[in-house]
Structures are given as C-alpha cells and as structure tokens.
Amino acid sequence: MALQSGGKTVYGATVGILMLETRFPRIPGDIGNATTWPFPVHYRIVPGASPDRIVRQDARQMRDAFITEARALVAMGCDGIVTNCGFLSVLQDDLKQALGMPVAASALMQVGMIAQTLPPGKRVGVLTISKNNLTPDHLRAAGAPLDTPVMGTEGGRCFHEAFLEDHQQIDFDACRLDMVDAARALVRDNDGIGAIVLECTNMVPYARDIRVATGLPVYSMYTLVTWFQAALSPRRFAMELDDPR
Template structure:
C-alpha cells in the first residue's frame, strides 16, 4: 500500500481558530480539547480578545484571522472553524483566502434547523451579547430575518465572566444564566421549536437547556461534529 504525503500534521481534519483568552474552559466548551471525540488542531489568534471580537466587532482582526487560517491549512487541516459565533462576519473572507471548507459560526445552523421543524415552528437563537449581535453577523451566517434572539446579558455570571476574560467561573451560576435566558426566550416566542446556541462557551449547558425547555438544542459541538464527519467520513468494512 502506498500513501500520499504533503502535510505537516495528520489525523486532525478540523482546524479551530481560537480567541486569545484566559477564562476557564470546561468540558463542552469548544476550547477544551476533551470536548471532542476526534483530534482537532488549535491556533490562537493573538490580540483577539473576547471583548474585542464580541463587543467591538473584531475590528482590525480580519488579516490576523486569515493568516492564522492559512497556517492551519498549511499545517494539514482540511477545514476551518472558529471559537466565536460573532466571527460569522469573516465567513466569506476566510473561505476565499484558504480554499477549504469554512464554518465560522454556530449561527450557520439556524436555517438548517428551521428546515427540520414542523410547520409553524422556527429556531430561536441564544447569544452571549444580543446588544452587539448585528444584522451583519446574522446575514453572514444565513440566519433568516426576524429570528427570535435571547441573551445571557444581564445575568449574574456567564456574559460578565466570559467577555470580561475572568480567571474564575462559577459554573452553576453560568448554567443558571443560560437556562433562564432560554426559558425567557421560549416564553416570549411560543413558536420556537428548537434553540441554536451562538456562543461556543454555551456547549456545557446544552443539556440543562434541553431539560428545561423540552426543545432540541443545537450548539457548536453539534455543528463541528457534523462538519468533521464530512471532512473525514467514517470508513465501513
């Protein structure tokens, strides 16, 4: 048997562009390698703080994200994703620059989730920062206009700790923020039939949200696992 070379790294099809952050990343968080059932390859984009990306529209960072994505592809990954849903605004530019499949944001699942639901039902989005999630972010991810959006802003722990890049996280309080925000979103919009979690740090709380709302919950682990399955299909037989 002969095999083909040309890469520096093998066995990690997915490359993840990471913000530069120090807050705790627990299992289920995209930045915790134990969250994945397959190898991934991480690349930190220096200077891309949570505050700068989420609250300041990732200003001035596009060249840095493109360069980091190109390095991941040169290393050997087959597809690129990122660890912030707000990076949907870079979807087109990164994809154009690297020439491999790119999935910048969990928000990209929204239209697909809508297609799964019965008539009269639609997906709702839960975000870490509704005040800075703009129509441009949503349009770049293909989110239908008028999609209901809820947020953990104003909660006790989650948004403050993550966007403030704090060194300590009260997990129970962060979960409570996510659950309460999801409950309120569904209460305000009875036609919601599923939830899409924008923030890649919300993965650890997906099950609690599901149990509370009774609705399917789609997070970044769902999306990237689907993405990876296309990049490296399972061999049968």
C-alpha cells in the same frame, strides 16, 4: 500496504480551530477544551482577539490576523477551519475565499438548515452572549433570517460578564442557571420556538440542561463541528456479506 500519498506534515486531525486570546477556564464541552472532541483537532490562537474586541467591537477589523492564523492551521495539515466565537460569522466569506477550503465560522450557520426540519408554525431561536451586539450583519453572514428570535445573557448572575471580560475564575454553577433562565425566557417571550441554537461556544456545556428545561432540540458549535468533521474524515464501515451457505 497500498501506496500512500503525502503532502502534509501532520496527519489525523482534519479540523483546525481558531481561538480568541483568552485566559478564562474552559471546561469539558467548551470548544477550547480538547477533551470535548471525539476526534483530534488543531488549535491556533489569534493574538489580540479578545472577547471584548470580537463581540463588542467589529471582528472585521481583525480579518487579516484571522486569515494569517487560519493559513498556519492549513499548513499544519487541516482540511477545514472553524472558529470559537459565533460573532465571527462576519468573517465567514473572507476566510473561505482566502483559504480555498471549507470553513464553518459560526454556530449561527445552522439556523436555516434547522428551520427546514421543523413543522409548520415553528421557528429557530438563538441564545447569545450579547443580544445588544448581535447585529443583522452577523445573522445575514450566517444565512440566518433577520427576524430570528434572539435572547441574550445580559443581566444574569455570571455568564455574560465572566466570558466577555475574560475572568480567570468562573462560577460555572451560576453560569448554568443563567443559561437555563435565558432559554426559558426565549421560549416564553417568543411564540413558536421549535429549536434553539447556542451562538456562543462557551454555552455548549449547558446544552443538556437547556434541553431538559425547555424540551426543545439544542444545537451548538459542537453539533456543527462534529457534522463538519464527519465529512472531512468519513467513517469507514466494515462490509459484512451474507453467508451464502
């Protein structure tokens, strides 16, 4: 075996995930369910970072707590840090400056890139857990246009209240219907939607349902983190040479 270099304690998991402090169930597809990922990840809970505090208040008030737990992930051996709430886009710059390594704080960071893939006359729409709380500051911090069409889950059967109020029991079938309804409303109420970004990481389990209901490409924190990890730990491809005979 060739000479190996060290410097870490734990190897093989390049992505560290900063988690809000919650008690609600997390099904496969959710960022907080470890079976979601086709690669190993590290987790760290940020004490006191409730969904209500991060979404309905100002996440920047918890800047230092997020930096502290992110540094713990780096010490564990992570080469890149992500978070489990799209509203944490406002901490993107603070985290990457404090850590000195790649950070992807919000699924909203994909909006600008996705827009470049769409044909003329088409634009990206966003589904969020709370349209009322998603401000220009969140969009600006993610590099998303301030006129990005946004649809929230307020007024639905279950999704909005269940996650923001951190319910211990959730009707996921009702959540699925909420997501499909919100996606259809986004497309119905805004001309030219060519792709959808799911702001909330709890929406990922319903990406396929949204795709089927709208016929549009659906991006999420899952698509962002898998792209992010692919660069931190590139796949090694077997070299096959043509047989010269």
